[in-house]
Amino acid sequence: AQTVTQSQPEMSVQEAETVTLSCTYDTSESDYYLFWYKQPPSRQMILVIRQEAYKQQNATENRFSVNFQKAAKSFSLKISDSQLGDAAMYFCAYRRLSGGSNYKLTFGKGTLLTVNP
Amino acid sequence: NAGVMQNPRHLVRRRGQEARLRCSPMKGHSHVYWYRQLPEEGLKFMVYLQKENIIDESGMPKERFSAEFPKEGPSILRIQQVVRGDSAAYFCASSPALAHYNEQFFGPGTRLTVL
Numbered sequence: 219a220q221t222v223t224q225s226q227p228e229m230s231v232q233e234a235e236t237v238t239l240s241c242t243y244d245t246s247e248s249d250y251y252l253f254w255y256k257q258p259p260s261r262q263m264i265l266v267i268r269q270e271a272y273k274q275q276n277a278t279e280n281r282f283s284v285n286f287q288k289a290a291k292s293f294s295l296k297i298s299d300s301q302l303g304d305a306a307m308y309f310c311a312y313r314r315l316s317g318g319s320n321y322k323l324t325f326g327k328g329t330l331l332t333v334n335p
Numbered sequence: 336n337a338g339v340m341q342n343p344r345h346l347v348r349r350r351g352q353e354a355r356l357r358c359s360p361m362k363g364h365s366h367v368y369w370y371r372q373l374p375e376e377g378l379k380f381m382v383y384l385q386k387e388n389i390i391d392e393s394g395m396p397k398e399r400f401s402a403e404f405p406k407e408g409p410s411i412l413r414i415q416q417v418v419r420g421d422s423a424a425y426f427c428a429s430s431p432a433l434a435h436y437n438e439q440f441f442g443p444g445t446r447l448t449v450l
Binding site for chain 1: 368370375376377378379380383391394424426430438439443444446
């Protein structure tokens with residue numbers, strides 16, 4: 219079974235600084251998707267960024283970028299120029315690309331990010 | 336295009352009562368997924384439904400929990416005889432089809448508190 223591990227329960231960053239959130243996962247699949255979701259205090263789940271495992275290029279979305287290391291099964295999220303609105307719980311998630319149960323998202327336990335003014 | 340709607344946003348039940356959680360998928364979406372988030376945990380898959388069909392309920396507790404997605408109307412997650420351990424946030428997500436590239440769009444969740 220796939221597992222997703224976020225080893226940092228909490229992180230903090232100064233406004234305008236850069237922070238990196240860690241995520242590792244375990245799978246025997248070769249093709250899959252990885253995601254970072256943001257859950258602000260409203261509890262709405264918001265997709266931040268997505269990475270296809272078959273793509274070597276790291277995904278970027280404005281101030282958000284990932285460092286995807288497939289061999290190491292590592293998928294970290296870098297937030298540049300942190301803003302107060304980035305404060306939230308961040309979840310790393312995995313999903314198979316094909317085959318049975320490829321609709322299931324498997325989530326880590328989350329990292330609570332605090333942004334200090 | 337309205338997003339995924341869930342209601343109620345907050346639900347309080349006493350032990351032994353029934354809880355009914357509703358989810359209206361995005362317009363044009365025919366696939367619905369329910370996830371549960373226990374305190375201090377990530378979301379965990381419960382069930383995947385298409386219109387009038389349960390495709391995968393492998394994440395649902397065997398007893399007291401049921402889900403449906405009728406031809407007309409919202410998807411319903413029903414919890415009978417609730418216990419304190421059912422207190423959690425329940426999220427619904429929808430997608431237009433089961434294409435591998437399709438994103439699941441999440442609703443705002445229903446927070447269930449069992450007294």
